[in-house]
Every structure is written in structure tokens, then in C-alpha cells.
Amino acid sequence: MTLANHTLLRAQTGIRGLDDILEGGLARNRLHLLEGTPGTGKTTIALQFLLAGAAAGETGLYVSLAETEEELREGAASHGWSIGEQVKICELVPPESVLDPEQHQSLLYSSDLELGETIERIFAAIEEHKPQRIVIDSLSEIRLLAQSSLRYRRQILGLKHYFARNKSTVITLDDLTTESTDRAVHSIAHSVIHLDQLAPNYGAERRRLRVAKCRGQSFRGGYHDFVIEHGGIQVFPRLVAAEHRVGFAGAILKSGISELDSLLGGGLTAGSSSLIVGPAGTGKSLLVLQFLAASVRRGERAGLFVFDEELGLLISRAKSLGIDLEAMRNDNKLFIEQLDAAELSPGEFSHRVRRCVDRENIHALAIDSLNGYHSAMPEEQFLILHLHELLQYLNRRGAATLLTVAQHGMMGDMKQPVDATYIADTVIMLRYFEAMGRVRRAISVIKKRAGAHEDTIRELKIGGEGIVVGEPLVEFQGVLRGIPTYVGSKAPLMESL
Numbered sequence: 062m063t064l065a066n067h068t069l070l071r072a073q074t075g076i077r078g079l080d081d082i083l084e085g086g087l088a089r090n091r092l093h094l095l096e097g098t099p100g101t102g103k104t105t106i107a108l109q110f111l112l113a114g115a116a117a118g119e120t121g122l123y124v125s126l127a128e129t130e131e132e133l134r135e136g137a138a139s140h141g142w143s144i145g146e147q148v149k150i151c152e153l154v155p156p157e158s159v160l161d162p163e164q165h166q167s168l169l170y171s172s173d174l175e176l177g178e179t180i181e182r183i184f185a186a187i188e189e190h191k192p193q194r195i196v197i198d199s200l201s202e203i204r205l206l207a208q209s210s211l212r213y214r215r216q217i218l219g220l221k222h223y224f225a226r227n228k229s230t231v232i233t234l235d236d237l238t239t240e241s242t243d244r245a246v247h248s249i250a251h252s253v254i255h256l257d258q259l260a261p262n263y264g265a266e267r268r269r270l271r272v273a274k275c276r277g278q279s280f281r282g283g284y285h286d287f288v289i290e291h292g293g294i295q296v297f298p299r300l301v302a303a304e305h306r307v308g309f310a311g312a313i314l315k316s317g318i319s320e321l322d323s324l325l326g327g328g329l330t331a332g333s334s335s336l337i338v339g340p341a342g343t344g345k346s347l348l349v350l351q352f353l354a355a356s357v358r359r360g361e362r363a364g365l366f367v368f369d370e371e372l373g374l375l376i377s378r379a380k381s382l383g384i385d386l387e388a389m390r391n392d393n394k395l396f397i398e399q400l401d402a403a404e405l406s407p408g409e410f411s412h413r414v415r416r417c418v419d420r421e422n423i424h425a426l427a428i429d430s431l432n433g434y435h436s437a438m439p440e441e442q443f444l445i446l447h448l449h450e451l452l453q454y455l456n457r458r459g460a461a462t463l464l465t466v467a468q469h470g471m472m473g474d475m476k477q478p479v480d481a482t483y484i485a486d487t488v489i490m491l492r493y494f495e496a497m498g499r500v501r502r503a504i505s506v507i508k509k510r511a512g513a514h515e516d517t518i519r520e521l522k523i524g525g526e527g528i529v530v531g532e533p534l535v536e537f538q539g540v541l542r543g544i545p546t547y548v549g550s551k552a553p554l555m556e557s558l
Contacts, residue, residue, distance in 0.1 A: 069278050072194065072230045075113025076106065078296025082272060082281045087252065089230050092221045094200075094246050096235040097256030101268060102289050103234045104128070107196040108137055108144075109293050110232055114194040115147035122192035124151045124183055126202035127236075140293050151186040153179060176206040180216065184223065192229060200235040200246060214245035221249055251276050257284075264403030270296065286408025297408035300415065302453030314425060314461050317355040320530035324506055326514035329487060331424065333511050334452045334462040336431075336481055339491030343502055344523050345465040346370065347382060348489070349427040351528055352463055354384045357394045361424035364396040364417045366410075368433020369467075372399040383527045396421045402436035407447045410434065414451060418458050426455065430465040435479045449484050456486075486510040491521065494540045496547070503540050504530065522555050531555045 071086035080086045087093050087110075095103050111121035125133060130150045137144050144150070187195065197203075200217070207213035217233075224231045233246065247253050252275040259267040269284045287296040315328040322328045329335055329352065337345045353363040365386075367375060376386045389395035396417055400410065417423055428434060435444055455462045464485065468477045482488050488508040494501055504521040506514040517533035518540050537545040 071278075072110075073113055073117075074106070075109035075116075076294050076296055078285070078287065078298050079106070079270075079294070081298045082270075082285055082296065083252075083275065084279045084281070087230060087232070088276075088278055090225060090228050091251035092224055092231045092233065092249065094233050094235060094250040094253045095256070096237055096253065097270075098258060099236050099238065101256035101258045102287070102294055103236070103256060104133075104136060104198065105140070105289055105294050107198065107232055107234060108133070108140075108142065111148045111194055111196060112137075112142060112144075115145060119147075119193040120190055121148040121194040121196070122151060122186060122190050123148065123196045123198065124153060124186065125198050126153045126179070127199050140291060142293075149186070149190045149192065151183070153182055176203075176216070179203070179206060180220070183220075187223075187227060187229070191227075195224065195229050195231045197231065197233045200233050201237070201239045204239055210245060214249070217246055217249055247274065250274070252280075267406050269406075269408070286406040288406070288409060297406070297412040299408065300411045300447075300450045300454055302450045302457060305454055305457050314352065315355060316351050317358070318351065318528060318530055320519065320532075321351075321504075321528070324504065324515045324517065324519055324530065325487070325489075326506075326509060326512050329461050329463075330511035331461050332456045332459045333486035334456060334464065334484070335487040335489060336464045336466060336485035337489045337491065338466045338468055338477060338482070340468050340493060343491035343493060344521060344528065345467070345491060346375070346429050347379070347384075347523060347528060348491075349429055349463045349465060350379050350384050350386070352461075353395065353425055353427055354389070356425040356461075357389050362394055362396070362422055363389075364414075364421060364423040364426040365398070366414065366417075366426075366428045367397065367399045368402055368428070368436075369430055372397065382523070382525070396423065400433065402433045407434075407444075411447065411451050411454075415454065418455060418460055423460055425461045425463070427463040428465070430467055431479055431481060432467050444479055445481065445484065448481060452484060482508070487514075490541070492541055492543065494537075494543050494545050496537070496545060503534065505541070520555055529555065 070089040072089045073080050073086040095106060097103055107123070111123060114121045123133065130152045133150055134144055203216065204213050207216055233250070235246065253273040254270055255273050256270050257268065259269070261267065267286065268288065269286050271284050272280045272282065281298055283299045285296055285299050287294055312331045313328040314331060315322050337348055339345055353365060356363045379386050386395060386397065390397055398413065414426070418426060434448070452462060464481065466477050466479065466481065486509070487506065490505050490507050492503045494503050502521040502523070503518050505518040515533070519533055520531035522529045522531070534540055536548055538548055539545040
């Protein structure tokens with residue numbers, strides 16, 4: 062969402078990604094609603110908001126109707142934070158006397174007196190501390206005290222006007238635990254931020270947030286992934302490729318293998334994406350590493366994100382084929398990161414790739430493989446949208462991106478878990494085929510948007526010296542089906558390496 066008016070003063074939340082989504086932070090001197098079920102991170106965001114204000118010299122007030130001061134301080138300490146004198150805690154939880162059977166009435170919260178006393182205590186704390194930032198935790202307690210929708214709305218509206226007169230920026234928390242579906246605060250609040258927690262069938266929970274409403278200021282719409290880690294909340298704004306464009310020269314990236322480069326019409330193009338598809342064991346990962354190593358030899362920097370293979374095994378296997386990944390990494394020429402698909406959201410993955418390209422000045426980047434990336438997606442139908450934005454971003458940064466997809470099956474009719482061939486600029490296909498009593502490999506280029514390429518099928522071999530690409534298989538038919546027919550006089554096949 063975009064607006065022309067950016068005159069509202071902003072209060073930074075202390076969460077860089079959230080400030081990015083809100084294009085500077087929350088509007089000052091307004092009432093904001095942060096809602097979500099228990100465990101979504103509301104209290105953590107609220108504490109970061111107050112601590113960010115304290116760092117800027119602003120007094121903060123945390124009004125708690127649910128947690129004790131001790132619980133809040135322990136929660137802050139778990140993130141390595143210390144709540145100092147700049148942040149005041151007003152604890153309004155029922156005193157120990159509520160457990161006294163003779164005072165059982167105090168458990169009911171049914172009288173006008175109890176709601177009035179609660180509001181008066183909040184006002185008294187504000188008058189005493191004169192805070193610039195306030196957190197009210199939580200609205201569900203006030204809703205229970207109010208007992209009626211009309212009274213609840215009037216009470217929140219009265220609080221809003223009181224806070225405005227006192228020049229306070231307020232975050233109200235709602236844990237959505239009451240049976241009432243009253244959304245009165247949505248219309249009263251200046252902005253509404255909704256937090257979700259999703260539980261996939263396997264792996265860690267996924268958290269995301271959405272700005273449902275924000276009056277008078279621009280913000281980035283849609284869902285944004287976030288995580289709760291030591292040190293607080295980290296938000297990963299949804300990637301919009303159209304916002305990022307830099308000028309770059311459309312250089313040709315060669316592999317260092319003349320036959321392979323000829324097959325590709327000279328090589329890969331900077332600012333384009335290439336998809337390598339084929340069954341397991343055909344050499345997809347090694348082909349990717351060949352391009353990364355060639356990029357490093359030219360003095361460029363490369364990046365590799367590994368989903369499927371254990372990193373130590375990959376380094377050892379590549380070294381036996383003449384590619385020393387560890388040496389390139391130690392020389393700060395190759396950035397390698399191994400990823401666990403079960404513990405990663407697509408938003409966090411996009412953030413890591415973007416940070417790698419921007420900070421490390423990456424020219425060639427590989428993702429091995431999309432099968433693992435697909436596993437990181439809770440909803441398969443949105444994988445292509447995430448991938449499209451990521452590839453568009455990388456293309457606009459001038460990086461050459463290489464992706465691999467392992468197809469199901471070995472020969473004949475094969476399927477792949479995700480079809481990304483139509484969004485990739487170049488598609489390289491690897492195949493097994495049977496000929497002269499041996500199982501062999503073949504390579505062909507199916508598509509290349511950036512220029513011409515060979516339409517031939519060449520044999521590919523993997524040996525102690527790495528990849529070797531043979532001459533075009535002009536005397537065979539049916540190689541891509543796996544069982545070719547020989548129509549020539551002498552088979553132009555390579556001998557064993």
C-alpha cells in the first residue's frame with residue numbers, strides 16, 4: 062500500500078524489519094493494536110518497543126493486567142535485556158488476597174467499581190511517570206471487566222482520547238482468548254497488526270504478521286515471516302523485486318569447459334536464472350559447482366545455499382573431483398550456508414539470500430536444490446510466487462543464479478515436485494540413457510532466453526578430473542527417453558575416464 066502523505070512522525074519499534082514494513086515505525090501519539098493468540102510474540106514486540114524508546118531517551122510504561130512484574134523481567138532477561146529505570150512496570154494483576162475465600166468476590170470482576178478502579182490506576186501511573194510510550198497488556202482483561210460490547214468500546218475510546226492528550230504512543234495487546242468476537246478496537250485504533258502462528262505437519266512452528274490497517278501512512282501489505290530468537294523478534298519483510306533495480310553489465314559467465322559453453326551458446330548471462338533438472342546422480346550439483354569455481358577463478362565472489370547434502374560430504378566429494386570448496390571459502394571467495402528446510406520459512410530464506418548477495422557482492426549464486434526449498438513451504442501453491450520474486454530480485458542485482466531440481470524416477474517418464482521451468486531464463490536437462498551395455502549421462506539445453514544455444518544432445522561424463530562433455534550425439538535417437546536407438550555407423554561415445 063502506498064500513500065503520498067508521509068507527514069506523520071514515527072516511533073521506531075526497535076525491530077528493523079517491522080519498521081521497514083511500516084516505512085519508519087508506528088505513528089506517534091496514536092493508539093495501535095497488536096493482536097494474536099498466545100505464543101505469537103506480542104509481549105516480546107511490546108518490550109522491544111519500550112526498550113527502543115528508552116534507548117532514545119523516552120520514558121516507557123508497561124501496564125500489565127495479566128503478567129506479574131517478575132515474569133516480565135524474567136522474560137526480558139531470557140533475551141539478554143535488562144529493564145532499566147527508563148521503563149516503568151505497572152502491575153495490575155489481582156493481589157494475593159483474591160485467594161482468600163472471604164474475598165472471593167474479587168475473582169469475579171463483575172462490578173463497575175472494579176473496572177473503574179483499573180482505569181483509575183492506569184491513569185494514575187501515567188500521571189506519575191509521564192511516559193512517551195505505553196503498552197497495555199491486555200485488552201482481553203478489560204473486555205471481561207466491561208462485560209458489554211458498548212461499554213468496552215466506550216472505555217477504549219476514552220483511553221484513546223486520554224492518551225492523545227498526554228502525547229503518548231500506545232500499543233494495546235489482545236490475545237484473542239475471549240469468546241467475544243468484538244472488533245471494536247479495530248475501528249478505533251490507528252493501526253492494527255495481526256500475528257499468526259502456524260504448525261506444519263513436521264518441523265518448527267512458523268510465525269508471520271500482517272498489517273491489517275494503518276491510517277495516514279504507507280506500509281507494506283501482505284504476510285511477512287518472523288522468528289523469535291535470543292535477542293528478540295526478527296521480521297523478514299516480504300520481498301518485492303520491483304523495488305530493487307541496479308545497473309549492471311550483461312556479462313557472459315563461462316564454465317571453463319569449452320564444450321559446455323558451446324552448448325550454452327557461449328555461457329550463462331549475468332542477471333539471469335538457470336535451472337538444472339534431472340534425476341538423482343546425473344551431476345546437477347557438480348555442474349553448479351563448476352560454474353561457481355569458474356566465477357571464483359575470474360576473481361568474482363560466489364554463493365552456495367545447500368538444502369539437501371551434508372556440507373562436509375559435499376566439500377569432500379567436490380575436492381575429489383578437483384574443486385576445492387573449502388579453500389575458496391577460506392579465501393573469502395565463496396559463501397556457503399547449509400539450510401534445514403524443516404526449520405526455515407520462505408521469508409527467512411529470501412532474507413538470507415538477499416543479505417548474501419548485497420553484503421558479499423555475489424556474482425554467481427546457487428541454490429541446491431529446489432526440492433529442499435519446496436519442503437520449506439507450508440503451502441505448495443505459493444512456492445512459485447516466492448521463487449519468482451526471489452529470482453527477479455537476483456536478476457535485477459546482476460547475479461547469475463543457478464537452481465537444481467531432482468526429478469522423481471531414473472529413466473523414461475519422470476516428474477518433478479515443482480515446475481519452475483517457465484520462470485527460469487535457461488533450462489539445462491540431464492538424463493541417463495542406456496547404450497552399448499552401459500548406463501550413460503546426457504546433457505542438453507532446452508531453453509535460453511538471453512540468446513542462442515545449441516539444440517544438440519551431448520554426452521556427459523564425471524570422473525577424477527571432474528566434468529567432461531562430449532561431442533553431439535548425432536547418430537542416436539530417443540536419448541532423452543532413456544533408451545536411444547542407434548542409427549549411425551559408429552557410436553561417437555566417450556570411453557570410460
